[in-house]
Amino acid sequence: MTPPVTWPAYLGLSGKELRARAEALRELASPCRLCPRECHVRRTEGERGSCQAGLRPWVSSFGPHFGEERVLVGRGGSGTIFFTSCNLHCVFCQNYEISQLREGREIPVEELAAWMLHLQEIGCHNINFVTPTHQAPQIVEALALAREEGLKLPIVWNCGGYESVKALRLLDGIVDIYMPDFKYGDSQVAARFSEAPGYFEVARAALKEMHRQVGDLEIRDGIAQRGLLIRHLVLPEGLAGTEKVLRFIAEELSRETFVNIMAQYYPTYKAWQYPELARRITPEEYREALEIARRLGLSRAGPH
Ligand code: SF4
Structure with missing residues (x-):
């Protein structure tokens, strides 16, 4: 990892570089290889792929969010911006109105930049891009504008973990905090519940690249x-492959990795069509996940 000379990282890049x-x-979006689905549609010519995204910001809402991890929320909240649509199509998506029913509207990049500045003005601790992968070009374009107008909050890339390493490399020095999901330890399970071929292998490569760029989470004054x-x-019936996921993190990333092991799964959207997903997890299943993390020496894994 190359230590940044400035913080947030993007303040170390010129406007021209951004x-x-x-x-x-x-360019990666035409033909589109922004994410590992590689639809190869020409988004600069108006074609749309699996995520249906174009090249303007397509957004649902923004505001200070107090339900994220404590280290992101602090006193002022995390400045979340929810992007419409997603590249994963999970049958149990807890956010399906935005990600799959695609609630939202397209806005100019100038407006997105203004949202970021507003979140800074009202005291948020960071700009938290929720489901940004398929809209990376327009987000970075807006960030360049916001920076010119005085944005200086760290950037959180809050994504599904199904990322292209090529696209991630272009975010090196722009993103301060990567916050990926690691959803499955088995690609066949991933193929059943999400449209994400090779999820386990893809996510492993993506998380390695993220860790290479930013390292373990640094926290100052609780933020x-x-x-x-x-x-x-954690999913019912061991479907998330918790042991494999945590073992990879412990052995191939770092035992100091900050991992939020989440218990809040509930059946929603199309989950009812899958008997194994049609219930919440039990306290025992959650305890077992925490025990695996403890056994693997993941000292910063737990409910956050
Ligand atoms: S970003 Fe969208 S269009 Fe591009 S490869 Fe991924 S799903 Fe397909």
Whole structure:
């Protein structure tokens, strides 16, 4: 990991460099290889792939969020911006109105930049892009504008873990905190519940790249500054492959990795069509997940 000379990291890049990154991401979107689905649609020519995204910000809402991890929320809240649609299509998505029913509207990049500045003005601790992967070019373009207008909050990349390493490399020096889900330890399970071929292998490579860029999570005065924060949602019947996921984190990333092991799964959206997903997890299942983390020596894994 190359230590940043500035914090947040993007303050160390020139406006020209930020715009060049946005342009490189735009090139990755035509034909589209922004995420591992590789739809190869020409988004610059108006074609739309599996996520249906174009090249303007497509957003649902924004505001200070107090329900995120404590290290993101602090006193002022996490400045969340919810992006419409997603590349994963999980049958149990807890956010399906936005990700799959695609509630939201397209806005100019200038408006997205203004949202970021507003979140800063009202005292949020960070800008938290929720489900940003498929809209990376327009997000970086807006960030370049916001930075010119005085944005200086750290950037949180709050994503599904199904990321292209090529796209992630273009975010090196822009993102301060990567917050991916690590959803499954088995790609066949992933194929059944999400449209994400090879999820386990893809997520492993993506998380390694994220960790290479930002390292373990650094926290100052209770607030996350920079690093990797992984979310793992425990599913019923061991479907999340918790042992494999946590073993990878412990053995191939770092035992100091900050992992939020989440218990809040509930059946929603299409989960009712799958008997094994049609219930909440039991306290025993959750305790077992925590025990696995303890056994593997993951000292910063738990409910956060
Ligand atoms: S970002 Fe969207 S269009 Fe591009 S490869 Fe992924 S799902 Fe397909």
